[in-house]
Amino acid sequence: MSPDLCGSSLLLALPDDIFSVITRSLSPRDVCSLGLSCSDLHTVVASDKVWLAQCDKLGLVPFTTLIEWRKGVSSYKVLCRFLVNIHPLIGIWVHQNPELGNVVYVMPGFLSVVGCRIIPQEVGPLGLEDDPILWTPVFEILCNYEGSTAFFLHGRERGADCVCPGLLKSVDRNCNVLLLEVEPRHQRNGGKLAYSKSFAHEVDKEESRTLSRSDSGVSKSQRIAGQKGTAMLFNRLGFGDRRRLLDVVTSQVRLNVPETANVLLFPHLRNDEVDLQRDVALLYERRLLLLQMYKRGSGNQDLKYGLSELPLNPTELGSSEVCRSLDCTSGYHGLQAGDGPQVHCSKSKTFSGFLKNGLKQIMGKSSSTNGNRECDKKTTSSCESKHIQLHEFLQSGDTIGLSLRAATMKLSSYRAWPNMHDSRFALYKLPIWAPKEGHEYAGLWGGTFGWPPGRPSEDKPGKALFFILISYEESQGQQLLIATKILEGTSYVLHPNGSAMFIVDIDQPSMDTFPWDTDEESNHIDVQKSFMGEGIANGYGFRYPGSKPGSLFVIQNGMLVFIWKESRAVLTLRRLNLTELLRKGERVPSLSPVSNFAYLTKTYSNVFSGFSNSLNTLSSPRQNHL
Structure with a gap:
């Protein structure tokens, strides 16, 4: 082989289309590393064809959507960086409260991702496929022209829709908790906080090296404070202080949302290409308007920019002004005047300690100084209190602002439902099982009680919608299929959020016969499989439901039907595509911004019942049967 066709020369001799196919098998990080090997490869790797292939490989949006999104960013490389960063956010996030269900589905929007809450609701007379599903926006993350992100928390105040701008902090690759927080910004030593950034999601190593070099003038302690201290500080505030701080900042x-920016968050599901292009044009205008609002702001200015030397930023508030508004100024100014909170550590007065102190004094070393340093390093309860004071938190930065952080935490779970913290403003990600051999029915399902499925009666024009997450678990040698309830469209809940609606043994066929011969369209029913199991029933109070025997039937059109043997109650389920349902759904008003993100008040009724008249009179379809 000619030496001219060896090494990088061989790659450079390939046509662009072939080169993009080869690099498609690489990760974005590997593509960047390849570009650093020589200047010629750097030029080839920077081509749009290479990064379009990387964007398409992620599979977040269709290929035609990538082509459309490219018009709003500087390059496909920038778009790929955004997609890689927000990829871990895509999926279903939940909270225990309200017990009827708090389901937030994060999906691609338009050069953005949007968190949409599914409202507990009824299925109308047209069925789940044709009746619009009710939803409300929770948060939104936009991609600007250069690929950086703009975070907006959605809500409604004083009868008007609004957004609260903030920062998207680090997104862990395997994140399972979304945290709404307030963070200090701009350290008082004159430098900015070095924000925590997960370089695992950076697709451009050159930029990460530039960032590292730019931080070379920042001390190690400052970098640690920026990476770890901020989030830990907010979590260490008492619940009441965290709530007050979030309420004040939001x-x-x-920012009140203009009517032109409040029409669409993503394109409707349309068959007409002309209507689709009209939606795209509106979304371009909306995105530009929101990015301008994010940069310049147009909201309340009462507590903003209290320090004249700080740059104008609509996402920030002056810490001292916030402290005065919350009536914590005495502690705040006291900390400013001194060196920080005093920490006392007891030292045992032994003879050996006396000798050591004497030797240190002879050598010119102060034992008290070293003792204080030792105390600063300790994190035990003897050197710090359980909760920090609000003024301590506020004095750690010149300004404060809203932030969204996607973190990875050790969480226990029971039957695929995570055990959650009651006092955190957080959403928790549900692990969604992908269907595979042996787990054919894994994933998200939706349906109603009654047969035929979804057909209303004269006394009840609608039926309560249930979302069911199906997972698998092996227990005592049995392969169990577990159907966990995550949403219930009734007015008052009977069983806790995250309860198992039914559990069946997939290795034990049922001997029961299906009680109907035809479906809602008078088509003959062919039962493909059936399994024995148990369905939820009234037990020992709300928190401890019981169970009664039943059978799960799989019929020919992909529908699952669980029938309680004694009561003959019927739950019919179909597999759901939430993206399609939301794109043809109907938006309803939100709650106030903080409650709209995490509704922490314990409640068993439908807090969204005001958005649908039918929900006010709806009773549980299971109450008289189970």
């Missing part, structure tokens, strides 16, 4: 950075 009320002050809040």
